Amino acid sequence: MSPLAATPTDARQGGMRNEPVQVELIAVLVAVTDGDPRVLTIESGFALPSGPLESGHRSLQSGLRAWVERQTHHPLGYAEQLYTFADQQRDAARSISISYLGLSREAAAAEYPGAIWRSWYEYFPWEDRRQGVAAAEALLPGLAVWAREDAARHLRVSGLFGGAGRGWNEELVLQRYELLWEAGLVPEARRGGAVEMPLVPGAEMTHDHRRILATAIARLRAKIKYRPVVFELLPRDFTLLELQQTMEALAGQSLHKPNFRRLIEQQELVEETGKFTSGLAGRPAKLFRFRPAVLEERGFTGTKLPLVR
């Protein structure tokens, strides 16, 4: 009954029971286009691309990379494992899902029929606060019903969704989604159950794919603060405004422009190319590029976000 052997002998000397296990890889592939954080989906946005683990690759990551690069015709800049789930099936056959986050640039995923890029805010509208907090506040009445006369629930709601002057932590994407699930406000939680309250807006996904997407968003929002991964989502040359808007798209929040520039400059993450934008409205902007040397110079811990309140 135990997942770990009772004695080291069992564990280390080939005494393992070899259960049949299916292993599936699930990819959350992210790009930012026109200030929109997008994710590659299949089945009209109802599922994340996934497939069985096959032999022939050195590692899980190298297999994922090869697949993504063939599908998008674009190198996969950054890949990171998200989480491994084990589902106990009814028929006793276990299946294991290993999910990955990948950063790329949007490109026609031509070889992948039915694949489309969709804004991740279609699935989590309340996570986009760049144009205001209306989408998040629309959830409060429903949550208030769920939390009625339960002090602990009230605390959780206001801690996560921020009502009454409390802050908004953009990293708590998964916790918010799980609370909405617990409250029965997302369709995935309604399987066979009675419908009690009006559902919250946002597109549904199959199985636990929406949950995996929430995990990916949370991870990425945390990561951009201490690793220079944003640059994987940008072209080689970019303006500081483009960089800022990409960050804003990911964080779902507006940033304070002068402070953002100060932060970027003092961290020496980028260098001038000597070139400028042209043809657009307004004063031409300097074009910058990422300074890859920082990857080796520092072990990192920087890149914070100057939010606008």
Place this chain on the structure above:
Amino acid sequence: MSPLAATPTDARQGGMRNEPVQVELIAVLVAVTDGDPRVLTIESGFALPSGPLESGHRSLQSGLRAWVERQTHHPLGYAEQLYTFADQQRDAARSISISYLGLSREAAAAEYPGAIWRSWYEYFPWEDRRQGVAAAEALLPGLAVWAREDAARHLRVSGLFGGAGRGWNEELVLQRYELLWEAGLVPEARRGGAVEMPLVPGAEMTHDHRRILATAIARLRAKIKYRPVVFELLPRDFTLLELQQTMEALAGQSLHKPNFRRLIEQQELVEETGKFTSGLAGRPAKLFRFRPAVLEERGFTGTKLPLVR
């Protein structure tokens, strides 16, 4: 050849090839005793506890929890997935290892023959800088040989090991270990190869277990800064000095006492119990306990470390 199916049909409609895959769980169980961060090992410290995945548990984590609690007779306060590796075996049978980090309190692991708690600094002596940086600086000559006349290597060494006035980032445990591996300075990298340079101090482990341990240390050092997980390693009541020393044990660095207290107090992570220590040398210290309400109040992002320079 691809790990993800070429078409959604393959992936989603049962077209999976069902390769025989072995799944193994590996646990990095951490406790802090007498100011020493310890990890539960088997085989005289040569391996981490591990075993095959078995059926009968809802999830991977619940299986791990049950096993740990039976072995240590102590509830597993906190568990977190670390990483999933896939090894391609020579005989074409794939095996998958899912590693976990668990926080506990040291207890006689009576039912587990051969299990002992060992300080993690036995495996990574250079990561302990509480009594000085001698252990880390002892590595520099060997690394200098490896980096000779290679500017990029020099940058990496000084970025990770901090020579010449550059700072030390305690979170880069894995990167430092991997660099030592690359330089051929750890025994695990010597399988069948020629011995060129004297090895670095530190105990060896089987397979990639030392690497998994490095991953766990890095993760925990990062985590304690923004989630109140330290308290899982402490008794219910503790003094601020005990809390500080536990943090120091994990971070491998000394902290500035007045500033540490200021930080803890202003974050309102703990509350007074009204009790005091007694029988020890010096003025009696107030006993505090963790204030679990914070888990629900906030979404967190706090708990930084005031390092001593």
Place this chain on the structure above:
DNA sequence: TCCCCTTATACTCAACATGAGTATAAATTG
């Protein structure tokens, strides 16, 4: 041509957080 709109870039300032150090209190130990 000149004014206006737009975007880029530079600078200021108060509030707060942090790093470092000093001073005082209350116990045990010899």
Place this chain on the structure above:
DNA sequence: CAATTTATACTCATGTTGAGTATAAGGGGA
């Protein structure tokens, strides 16, 4: 009861952050 040890409280200079203002440099249209 003095010396030692640990706890706890406070100060101060510096750095970082949030917020706002001012100026520069392009294009478009009256």
